[in-house]
Amino acid sequence: MQRQSSSFIIRHASSRDVGHVSDILTESFYRSHDRKVNWLLRCFTDLAYPLLRYGIMLDLNSRFSEQTPCYACLVATHTTNKSQAIASLEICMRYVPTKPHHQFWLGHTMQQYPYIFNLAVHPQWRRRGVAKQLLLAAEKTVKQWGFSRLYMHVLEDNQPARSLYDDIGYRLHDQENSLNHWLLGHPRRFLLQKNF
Numbered sequence: 001m002q003r004q005s006s007s008f009i010i011r012h013a014s015s016r017d018v019g020h021v022s023d024i025l026t027e028s029f030y031r032s033h034d035r036k037v038n039w040l041l042r043c044f045t046d047l048a049y050p051l052l053r054y055g056i057m058l059d060l061n062s063r064f065s066e067q068t069p070c071y072a073c074l075v076a077t078h079t080t081n082k083s084q085a086i087a088s089l090e091i092c093m094r095y096v097p098t099k100p101h102h103q104f105w106l107g108h109t110m111q112q113y114p115y116i117f118n119l120a121v122h123p124q125w126r127r128r129g130v131a132k133q134l135l136l137a138a139e140k141t142v143k144q145w146g147f148s149r150l151y152m153h154v155l156e157d158n159q160p161a162r163s164l165y166d167d168i169g170y171r172l173h174d175q176e177n178s179l180n181h182w183l184l185g186h187p188r189r190f191l192l193q194k195n196f
């Protein structure tokens with residue numbers, strides 16, 4: 001698969017992309033770009049960065065080598081440098097509740113559906129429509145697997161991601177009501193769903 005639209009190409013990742021994808025994930029999920037973040041925490045993440053990146057790389061390598069059916073990692077590259085991934089997402093099968101949260105009285109059954117995780121765009125390439133293109137390519141991939149529904153989790157306080165998902169039609173399916181939220185004020189995890 002290779003989809004080209006505007007200046008970005010979306011394709012399936014290969015083992016050669018593992019280094020770049022690990023950089024994107026570490027940079028996006030562990031390094032804060034918020035100037036208000038305490039300098040001590042910033043120093044800590046800077047020191048731990050190589051270790052975090054190495055852990056992510058091992059996980060990616062094992063997912064790539066397992067060759068699980070219905071697993072995919074898609075990457076986006078810019079047409080000027082087709083070998084350097086600038087964004088990625090992964091899709092796997094995951095058990096999710098079949099009934100939305102407001103129908104809790106109908107019981108709590110779980111079923112496996114395609115699930116998106118680890119969506120991240122390198123900070124230098126954000127707000128150019130790359131994530132949107134990756135998500136649309138993910139829909140085409142799961143359609144080829146015979147599904148017409150996708151799920152993903154998002155944290156309540158991740159406003160950029162929530163705007164993006166809302167923009168392309170993901171809707172709230174379920175929400176986690178953990179003790180951490182009620183006692184410690186931690187953001188909730190929302191399970192989103194899109195039918196296409």
Ligand SMILES: CC(C)(COP(=O)(O)OP(=O)(O)OC[C@H]1O[C@@H](n2cnc3c(N)ncnc32)[C@H](O)[C@@H]1OP(=O)(O)O)[C@@H](O)C(=O)NCCC(=O)NCCS
Binds near residue numbers: 120159
């Ligand atoms: C969330 C993220 C993937 C968005 O990637 P992106 O390539 O910048 O998103 P796009 O350019 O495709 O944005 C499409 C739409 O989403 C919304 N959006 C994206 N980023 C936004 C932001 N920072 N603030 C408000 N809306 C935003 C907008 O509606 C945008 O359309 P517009 O640019 O025409 O207004 C990126 O910010 C990121 O990697 N964040 C860190 C990792 C992360 O949180 N991943 C999601 C985990 S659930």
